Amino acid sequence: MPIIIAISVVAGIGVVAGALLTTASKVMHVPVDETAEKLRECLPGANCGACGYAGCDGYAAALAGKSESATNLCVPGGDTVSREISAILDLPVLDVVEQVAAVHCRGRVGTVRQKMTYQGINTCRAAKLSYSGEYSCADGCLGYGDCAAVCPNNAICVADGVARVMHERCTGCGMCARTCPNGIIHLHADTITCIIDCSNHSRGADVVKTCTAGCIGCRKCERECPVDAIIIKENLPFIDYEKCVGCGHCKSVCVRKCIRFADFRGELTRSY
Numbered sequence: 001m002p003i004i005i006a007i008s009v010v011a012g013i014g015v016v017a018g019a020l021l022t023t024a025s026k027v028m029h030v031p032v033d034e035t036a037e038k039l040r041e042c043l044p045g046a047n048c049g050a051c052g053y054a055g056c057d058g059y060a061a062a063l064a065g066k067s068e069s070a071t072n073l074c075v076p077g078g079d080t081v082s083r084e085i086s087a088i089l090d091l092p093v094l095d096v097v098e099q100v101a102a103v104h105c106r107g108r109v110g111t112v113r114q115k116m117t118y119q120g121i122n123t124c125r126a127a128k129l130s131y132s133g134e135y136s137c138a139d140g141c142l143g144y145g146d147c148a149a150v151c152p153n154n155a156i157c158v159a160d161g162v163a164r165v166m167h168e169r170c171t172g173c174g175m176c177a178r179t180c181p182n183g184i185i186h187l188h189a190d191t192i193t194c195i196i197d198c199s200n201h202s203r204g205a206d207v208v209k210t211c212t213a214g215c216i217g218c219r220k221c222e223r224e225c226p227v228d229a230i231i232i233k234e235n236l237p238f239i240d241y242e243k244c245v246g247c248g249h250c251k252s253v254c255v256r257k258c259i260r261f262a263d264f265r266g267e268l269t270r271s272y
Contacts, residue, residue: 035088036064042084043074046152048173050075050099063089072096076171099172099187100264101155101165105141106197108160111213112137128181136210139182139200147176147185167264190265193246194239197260201234215258221250 039060047055051073053062062069063085071085072094079096086093118134120126124142132138143161148154155169156176163185165176177185184199196215200207204216217235229243230250237250237259251259 033061033064036060038088039063039085042077042081042088044077044081044171046076046171046173046175048076048152048175049178050172050174070094075099076173078171098190098265099174100167100170100190101172101174101176101185101187102195102264103141103147103163103165104184104186104196104199105139105162106213106258106260107135107137107140107211108162108213110160112140112161112211113209125181137200137207137214139184139202140211140214141184142182146179146181150175150179167262188264189241192241192244192264194244194248194251194259194261196237196239196258198236198256198258201236203235207235213256213258215256218255220253220255221259224253225250 037060040056043056043060045056049055051059051069053059053069059069059073063071071089071091072082074081074085075096075098077096078098079093082096083093085091113136114134115136116131116134118127118130120130122144124133124144124146127133127142127144133142135142141162143158143163145156145158145163147163148156148158152173152175153169153171155166155171156163157166158164163176165185167190172187172190174187177183177187182199186195188195198213198215200211200214202210204218207214207216215236217232217237219232221237222230222232226247226249227243227245229240229245230237231240232238246261248261251257251261
């Protein structure tokens with residue numbers, strides 16, 4: 001008899017709990033937006049934030065909500081995803097400007113002076129907090145690979161103490177750029193042909209003391225660019241890619257070999 005009573009009590013509790021859960025599921029039911037679900041299936045799932053939203057779910061919800069969001073904001077997905085989104089929403093297909101990441105530093109081991117031996121957590125962020133790392137250039141690559149750790153495509157490696165991007169794998173999600181504590185990784189349209197391989201804003205005399213590969217701001221590239229596409233800002237050249245024609249003259253006159261030309265859609269054409 002006690003066993004039967006116990007079983008009856010447990011069964012009764014189960015029936016009551018089931019009824020309460022059923023009622024709650026109906027009362028608190030959130031309608032599913034089928035359009036948002038279809039859009040979410042199109043997106044790559046990197047949740048990188050390159051579109052400006054909090055992950056792929058946020059972008060899909062914004063598109064389904066008929067907001068002002070463009071259909072070509074998913075850089076990792078490229079034109080394929082843009083076409084699929086446009087087909088679902090019955091909108092014109094917009095071209096995606098594919099982007100790639102580039103590390104603006106070439107101060108690898110042997111070119112930059114080591115000021116101390118760092119013994120701590122092997123991350124760039126931790127080293128940055130400890131006197132800006134072990135190398136004398138406070139603006140260069142710290143070399144502990146925080147960018148490589150967050151890259152979802154294994155497109156970054158650390159070689160000779162400096163991070164390098166394998167552009168044939170890079171999808172332009174920008175996670176590495178947001179992770180780098182020194183801000184030396186930038187996203188560029190993959191149609192560009194050259195970058196400045198330095199991020200040191202110090203004066204030339206100070207750069208010479210810290211790194212044999214650093215830009216000294218001599219302005220020779222600025223003066224000799226035939227289309228005025230280079231300007232010196234804070235002792236460092238900046239390239240106006242709307243003007244640049246990729247002639248390569250700046251690279252040939254750079255006394256420190258700080259200008260790198262490459263096919264940023266694929267394998268690097270090394271200039272050092």
